[in-house]
Amino acid sequence: LPVMISDEGLTPPHDHGFTLSSCVLKPTSRGSVRLRSSRPDAKPRISCNFLTTPEDKQTIIAGVRLASDIASQPSLTAVTRATHNVPRSNSDADIWAHVQQYAGTIYHPTSTCSIGTVVDPQLRVLGIERLRVVDASIMPSVVRGNTNAAVIAIAEKAADLIAGKDMLYGNEKEE
Numbered sequence: 001l002p003v004m005i006s007d008e009g010l011t012p013p014h015d016h017g018f019t020l021s022s023c024v025l026k027p028t029s030r031g032s033v034r035l036r037s038s039r040p041d042a043k044p045r046i047s048c049n050f051l052t053t054p055e056d057k058q059t060i061i062a063g064v065r066l067a068s069d070i071a072s073q074p075s076l077t078a079v080t081r082a083t084h085n086v087p088r089s090n091s092d093a094d095i096w097a098h099v100q101q102y103a104g105t106i107y108h109p110t111s112t113c114s115i116g117t118v119v120d121p122q123l124r125v126l127g128i129e130r131l132r133v134v135d136a137s138i139m140p141s142v143v144r145g146n147t148n149a150a151v152i153a154i155a156e157k158a159a160d161l162i163a164g165k166d167m168l169y170g171n172e173k174e175e
């Protein structure tokens, strides 16, 4: 990005700059959303579990190292006065320490009611009549890009399913 981004953009940039960041697009870590109590107004217990598998840890370390390599190329160092908010060294330990201190989420939680475990391919909740889930939670796994367009596609498909226009499954009389 052609701007200095700190604190997920909440802190104004204090200089000219560019930002390179790395993202684990296909995480293997899995979080959970569970009931806290039997009270319907109790807040859920959400555990994100980000970067908890060895694969995800190695992926983010490799990604940060690649970003550092790119930033150290002559074409960029020629226009760089100093670095800001980078790992102490190129070692796995220092990159991991940096990730643990500064990593953000990019706000794409999905898949807590995924197709196949909580809903069927027509988004009907398994074992409950006349109830569908239509949102990011039904994705079997998080998409590699941003999630909003995928949610809109899910919603448009769900509207067709509810209206009985399920061309893919040929089940036009459903509900």
Ligand SMILES: Cc1cc2nc3c(=O)[nH]c(=O)nc-3n(C[C@H](O)[C@H](O)[C@H](O)COP(=O)(O)OP(=O)(O)OC[C@H]3O[C@@H](n4cnc5c(N)ncnc54)[C@H](O)[C@@H]3O)c2cc1C
Binding pocket: 106, 107, 108, 109, 134, 135, 136, 137, 146, 147, 148, 149, 151
């Ligand atoms: C800060 C931020 C930035 C993002 N930036 C991007 C981006 O740039 N591009 C992108 O593609 N995606 C982005 N996303 C992700 C995207 O917004 C979400 O993936 C998407 O909105 C998820 O859609 P959803 O319908 O599953 O949930 P939501 O959009 O969260 O919709 C849930 C709705 O349910 C309502 N609701 C909650 N509880 C109740 C209740 N008890 N009764 C009735 N209604 C209720 C809420 O008010 C809300 O309107 C961003 C997300 C965040 C948080």
